[in-house]
Amino acid sequence: MSEEYRSRQERKKAMQQTSKPNKTKKGGSGGGGKSRFKKILTALMIIFIIMVTAGAITAVAMIAGAPPLDEERLMMSNNPEIYDIDGELVTTLSGSENRRMADIDDVPDRMKDAIISIEDVRFYDHFGIDMRRLGGAVVANVRSGFGAEGASTITQQVVKNLYLDFDKRLTRKVQEQYLAVRMEQKYTKDQILEMYLNVIYLSGGRYGIVEAADYYFSKELDDLSVADAALLAGIPQRPNAYNPFNNPELAEQRRNVVINQMERYGKITAEEAEEARNTPVEDQLQQSERDPYPYQAYLDRVLSEVENIDGIEMNDIYSSGMKIYTNLDTGAQEHVETVMQSNDYINWPDEEMKAGLTLMDTQTGQITALGGIRQQTQEMRTFNWATQPKRQPGSTIKPILDYGPAIEHLKWSTYHQIRDEEYKYKTIDQTIRNAGRGYSGDVSMRYALAQSLNVPALKAFHEVGDSKAKAFGESLGIPLDTMGETYALGGFSEGISSLQLAGAYAAFGNEGEYNRPHTVQRVEFANGRTINLAPEPEKAMEDYTAFMISDMLKSVVQNGTGQQAAISGLPVAGKTGSTNFTEEDRQTHSIPENVGAVRDSWFAGYTTRYTASVWTGYNSPSEGVIRQDNGSNLIARQLFREVMQHVHEGEETPDFNQPDSVVRVAIERDTGLLPSDFTPEDQIINEYFVKGTEPSSVSEEYEVDADDLPVPSVSAEYNEEEHAIYTSWSFDTDVPGDFSFELEVRGPDGDYETMAITDDTQYILNNPQYGETYSIRVTAISDEDEDLRSEPGTVEVTIPEEEEEIEEDIPDEIFEDEDEIEEGNEDEEGPGEGNGPPDDDGSDEDNGSEDGDGPGQENGPGQGNGPGQGNGPPDDEDEDEDDSEEENDESEEEESPPDDNEDTDDTEQDQDQ
Known part of the structure; x- marks a missing residue:
C-alpha cells in the first residue's frame, strides 16, 4: 500500500514540475523528503497494529477451541483402536490393557539423557515452547512452505499425541502451543517427561520404554546400557524405519546420532560414547517371547x-x-x-x-x-x-496392457484373428516364444488369451500403441512411469x-x-x-x-x-x-x-x-x-x-452382465462369418462383438448344390400275403442339415403320382393291381432349402397275375333250398327225363346235350341224372356226398364278414401312413 501511495505522489509531483516553473521553498530542499518518510512510517505502524490485532483475535478464537487439560486422560494409555467391517473391535495396537507404565523415579538417567539430547535438549529450560528452535523452524517454513520443519518440544508432543488430530493446519499448531504452556504451568518437568516416556511409540507395536526395553533387549530399565538407551531414543522419529529387527543398519546409524548428541551435551564421556558406538546392534538385541x-x-x-x-x-x-x-x-x-x-x-x-x-x-x-x-x-x-x-507380473498383464486396450480402442471382438508365428520385439533383437516353443497359426483373441500365447499379445500391444496401452494400465492403478514393449508380456523393470x-x-x-x-x-x-x-x-x-475381457478370462479358467x-x-x-x-x-x-x-x-x-x-x-x-x-x-x-x-x-x-453395447453372435469357426444353412453344428461358435461391428455376411464355405447330394438307395418288395409293396431307402450324406423324402409311384396309368413327403425311410403301398409293373422313385429334399433336391433313386416292382379259382361240380344233394329241388326234380323216379336214355348211368361228362341244364332249373326235370340219381353205382354215393360237404364248409369260411372288415381297416391305415 505504501508503495502505491508513494507512486501516486511521485506522479503528482512530476506533473507539477512540468506545468510550473521551478521554485525553491524556504527551509531548504530536504523538507519534502522528511514529510514523505513520516507518512510512510505512520502507514506501516498502522498496518502492523492491524495485523497484530487481527492475529490476536484469530489466536484467541483458535485457543478458545482447544480442549481442556484432563489429568485422567494424560495418565491413561491412549492407543489407537481398530474395528472390523461390522464395527466390532479387533484390537488396540499396543495391547494396552496389559501395558506396563514407567515411574520417572525408576527411569535411569542415561535413558532420560538420551531422549532429551535427541528430542528436546532445552527441555528443562523452556516454558513449553522452545523459542530458539521455533525461530529456526519459522525460517525453514518460509523457505520450504508451512509444515516443512517442526519445532515441537517434548511437552508439545505429549499434547499432540493425547489431544489433537494430526492436520498440520495453523489452528492445531496454535492450540498445541497454548496447551503446552498450560501443561508446563500445571505439571512439573519430570511429570511431563514421564507422560512422554509412557505414550511414545517405539515400533513393533510397543508403547513406552518399559515395553520396548523388554521387547528388544529382554531387559528391565535399570539394566539398559548407553547403547540400549540411545537405540530406543532414536526410534520415535521414524518407528518403522529404525526398527532394529527389520533394519539393523539404519537403526545403528540413528543410534550413533543419539550417542553423539549425548556426548556433545556432556551426558556421557568420550570413552562411554566410543564404547557404545562400537557395539553392534545385533549384539544388543534379544527379543522376548510374546504372542x-x-x-x-x-x-x-x-x-x-x-x-x-x-x-x-x-x-x-x-x-x-x-x-x-x-x-x-x-x-x-x-x-x-x-x-x-x-x-x-x-x-x-x-x-x-x-x-x-x-x-x-x-x-x-x-x-x-x-x-x-x-x-x-x-x-x-x-x-x-x-x-x-514389486515382482514382474508375467502374463497376468496381458488383459491390462494388450487385449483390454485392443478392445477399448480398436473394438476387437473376442473372435478377432491373430497369427501366432515367429515374431520379434521391435526394439530388441529377440525372438518371442510360447511356453510350448511352437506356434499355432491363426488363432482367435479368446484362444490366445486362454492358452497364454505370447506372440498374439505382443502384436496386440504393437497395434494399439504403447501410449494408449500405458494410459489404460495407469487408469487401473498400475504404476507405469517408464514403459517399454517388454511390458506387454509382463517384463517390468520394477514390478507390481x-x-x-x-x-x-x-x-x-x-x-x-x-x-x-x-x-x-x-x-x-x-x-x-x-x-x-x-x-x-x-x-x-x-x-x-x-x-468381453471377463468372458475371455472365463475361458482361461474353463479350458x-x-x-x-x-x-x-x-x-x-x-x-x-x-x-x-x-x-x-x-x-x-x-x-x-x-x-x-x-x-x-x-x-x-x-x-x-x-x-x-x-x-x-x-x-x-x-x-x-x-x-x-x-x-x-x-x-x-x-x-x-x-x-x-x-x-x-x-x-x-x-x-457377468452383458451390456447393451455387446452382441453375442453365432459365427463359423473358420471364416468368422454368419453360418449358412449348411454349416455343420460343430463348426458354429458363439463370440462377442462390440455392437455395430458384428458380421453381416453369410458364409459360403459349406454351400452345396444338387451335384453334392447322393442319390437315395431305394429297394422295394411285393408281399403276396398282404398284397402290398414294401419300399425302403437310405440316404448317406455329409451335407449338414435335415432332409425329407418325396416318394412317387408310377402305375398302370403311366404317370408318376406323389404318394408321400416324409422324413421316414420306408413306405407301404397297398392293393396294387395284379399283373402290373410299378415304378417307385424317392427324392431327397433339404429342409433348409426346398430347391436343393437330389436325383431320385428308382426301383421297379412287378405284381404277379392273380390265380384263377377252379370251380368243381357240386352234387344236387348239397342244395338245401327245397324250392330249388322241387323245380329241378319234380319226378325223381320217372324215366330219365331230359338226360339221355334210361339206361345211362350218368357217367358221361356232358350229362346230356345241354350239360344237364335244361329249361326250368338248368338241369332239366328229374335233375337229369337218370335212375339212381344219375351218380353211377350205389357204391359211389357216400364218397361223393362227403366231398360235397367239405366244399360247402370251405365256402362258409371264406365268406366270414368280421375278417374282411378287419383287413379293410388295416389297409386304410397303411395308406394313411
Missing part, C-alpha cells in the same frame, strides 16, 4: 494407509487414541492365514516359499483380507508380501504387488469402474474429527471392454491355463502368469533346466462379488525356485481356489 499380533498383514496395511493421510506423521499415530474403522472380514482373514500358514489345504514344498494374497470386494475396492506372511511373528509391522514386493493387480482386475468385473483398493473406511480422532477414506469409483474403460483355479458352479474369470530366470541366474544359482523352474508364479481372478490376486515365489533363488516337478507352480491357483471357494459359500453370485 504374535493378530492379522499382522492386514493391520500392517491399515497403518500404512493411515500414515499416508495428509498431515499425519508416522510416529504420531500410536498414542493418538484414534479409532480406525476397516474393511476387515475376520472370517475371511482367518481362513487366508490358515491356508497360508498350514499344510491343511496346500502342500507347501518348504518354509522358505513366500506368498502374497489380496482379497477384495469387486464392486467397492474394499480389501477384506490379506495374506502377507507365512510365519507369524511378534512384530506388528513386518514385511508384507501382499503389498510391498498383488494388491495393485487385484485392484486392476476388479475393474473388469465391475463393468469398467475402478476403485482404489483400501483397508480403511474412516478414521475418528479423539477430538471428534472424522476423515473418510473410501475412494470414489472412476471409469477406467467402456463396459464392452470389461465384459485354458487356469483350470486348477476353477470352482464348480461359480462364474470365475482369471489369468495365470509366470516369469523366467535369466541364463545368468540359472548359472549363478545352478538352476536345472528340466524342472520347469520359474521365478514368480501368479494367479489373479474375480467374480462379480470378490477379486483375489495371488503371488508365490522366493525372496532369492538361493532360497528356492518355483518348480513344475514338485507342483509348486500350481500353488498360486490352489490358493486362489481355496480362498474364493470359502468366501463364496452360501452366497448368490451372478454371472
Whole structure:
C-alpha cells in the first residue's frame, strides 16, 4: 500500500514540475523528503497494529477451541483402536490393557539423557515452547512452505499425541502451543517427561520404554546400557524405519546420532560414547517371547494407509487414541492365514516359499483380507508380501496392457484373428516364444488369451500403441512411469504387488469402474474429527471392454491355463502368469533346466462379488525356485481356489452382465462369418462383438448344390400275403442339415403320382393291381432349402397275375333250398327225363346235350341224372356226398364278414401312413 501511495505522489509531483516553473521553498530542499518518510512510517505502524490485532483475535478464537487439560486422560494409555467391517473391535495396537507404565523415579538417567539430547535438549529450560528452535523452524517454513520443519518440544508432543488430530493446519499448531504452556504451568518437568516416556511409540507395536526395553533387549530399565538407551531414543522419529529387527543398519546409524548428541551435551564421556558406538546392534538385541499380533498383514496395511493421510506423521499415530474403522472380514482373514500358514489345504514344498494374497470386494475396492506372511511373528509391522514386493507380473498383464486396450480402442471382438508365428520385439533383437516353443497359426483373441500365447499379445500391444496401452494400465492403478514393449508380456523393470493387480482386475468385473483398493473406511480422532477414506469409483474403460475381457478370462479358467483355479458352479474369470530366470541366474544359482523352474508364479481372478490376486515365489533363488516337478507352480491357483471357494459359500453370485453395447453372435469357426444353412453344428461358435461391428455376411464355405447330394438307395418288395409293396431307402450324406423324402409311384396309368413327403425311410403301398409293373422313385429334399433336391433313386416292382379259382361240380344233394329241388326234380323216379336214355348211368361228362341244364332249373326235370340219381353205382354215393360237404364248409369260411372288415381297416391305415 505504501508503495502505491508513494507512486501516486511521485506522479503528482512530476506533473507539477512540468506545468510550473521551478521554485525553491524556504527551509531548504530536504523538507519534502522528511514529510514523505513520516507518512510512510505512520502507514506501516498502522498496518502492523492491524495485523497484530487481527492475529490476536484469530489466536484467541483458535485457543478458545482447544480442549481442556484432563489429568485422567494424560495418565491413561491412549492407543489407537481398530474395528472390523461390522464395527466390532479387533484390537488396540499396543495391547494396552496389559501395558506396563514407567515411574520417572525408576527411569535411569542415561535413558532420560538420551531422549532429551535427541528430542528436546532445552527441555528443562523452556516454558513449553522452545523459542530458539521455533525461530529456526519459522525460517525453514518460509523457505520450504508451512509444515516443512517442526519445532515441537517434548511437552508439545505429549499434547499432540493425547489431544489433537494430526492436520498440520495453523489452528492445531496454535492450540498445541497454548496447551503446552498450560501443561508446563500445571505439571512439573519430570511429570511431563514421564507422560512422554509412557505414550511414545517405539515400533513393533510397543508403547513406552518399559515395553520396548523388554521387547528388544529382554531387559528391565535399570539394566539398559548407553547403547540400549540411545537405540530406543532414536526410534520415535521414524518407528518403522529404525526398527532394529527389520533394519539393523539404519537403526545403528540413528543410534550413533543419539550417542553423539549425548556426548556433545556432556551426558556421557568420550570413552562411554566410543564404547557404545562400537557395539553392534545385533549384539544388543534379544527379543522376548510374546504372542504374535493378530492379522499382522492386514493391520500392517491399515497403518500404512493411515500414515499416508495428509498431515499425519508416522510416529504420531500410536498414542493418538484414534479409532480406525476397516474393511476387515475376520472370517475371511482367518481362513487366508490358515491356508497360508498350514499344510491343511496346500502342500507347501518348504518354509522358505513366500506368498502374497489380496482379497477384495469387486464392486467397492474394499480389501477384506490379506495374506502377507507365512510365519507369524511378534512384530506388528513386518514385511508384507501382499503389498510391498514389486515382482514382474508375467502374463497376468496381458488383459491390462494388450487385449483390454485392443478392445477399448480398436473394438476387437473376442473372435478377432491373430497369427501366432515367429515374431520379434521391435526394439530388441529377440525372438518371442510360447511356453510350448511352437506356434499355432491363426488363432482367435479368446484362444490366445486362454492358452497364454505370447506372440498374439505382443502384436496386440504393437497395434494399439504403447501410449494408449500405458494410459489404460495407469487408469487401473498400475504404476507405469517408464514403459517399454517388454511390458506387454509382463517384463517390468520394477514390478507390481498383488494388491495393485487385484485392484486392476476388479475393474473388469465391475463393468469398467475402478476403485482404489483400501483397508480403511474412516478414521475418528479423539477430538471428534472424522476423515473418510473410501475412494470414489472412476471409469477406467467402456463396459464392452470389461465384459468381453471377463468372458475371455472365463475361458482361461474353463479350458485354458487356469483350470486348477476353477470352482464348480461359480462364474470365475482369471489369468495365470509366470516369469523366467535369466541364463545368468540359472548359472549363478545352478538352476536345472528340466524342472520347469520359474521365478514368480501368479494367479489373479474375480467374480462379480470378490477379486483375489495371488503371488508365490522366493525372496532369492538361493532360497528356492518355483518348480513344475514338485507342483509348486500350481500353488498360486490352489490358493486362489481355496480362498474364493470359502468366501463364496452360501452366497448368490451372478454371472457377468452383458451390456447393451455387446452382441453375442453365432459365427463359423473358420471364416468368422454368419453360418449358412449348411454349416455343420460343430463348426458354429458363439463370440462377442462390440455392437455395430458384428458380421453381416453369410458364409459360403459349406454351400452345396444338387451335384453334392447322393442319390437315395431305394429297394422295394411285393408281399403276396398282404398284397402290398414294401419300399425302403437310405440316404448317406455329409451335407449338414435335415432332409425329407418325396416318394412317387408310377402305375398302370403311366404317370408318376406323389404318394408321400416324409422324413421316414420306408413306405407301404397297398392293393396294387395284379399283373402290373410299378415304378417307385424317392427324392431327397433339404429342409433348409426346398430347391436343393437330389436325383431320385428308382426301383421297379412287378405284381404277379392273380390265380384263377377252379370251380368243381357240386352234387344236387348239397342244395338245401327245397324250392330249388322241387323245380329241378319234380319226378325223381320217372324215366330219365331230359338226360339221355334210361339206361345211362350218368357217367358221361356232358350229362346230356345241354350239360344237364335244361329249361326250368338248368338241369332239366328229374335233375337229369337218370335212375339212381344219375351218380353211377350205389357204391359211389357216400364218397361223393362227403366231398360235397367239405366244399360247402370251405365256402362258409371264406365268406366270414368280421375278417374282411378287419383287413379293410388295416389297409386304410397303411395308406394313411
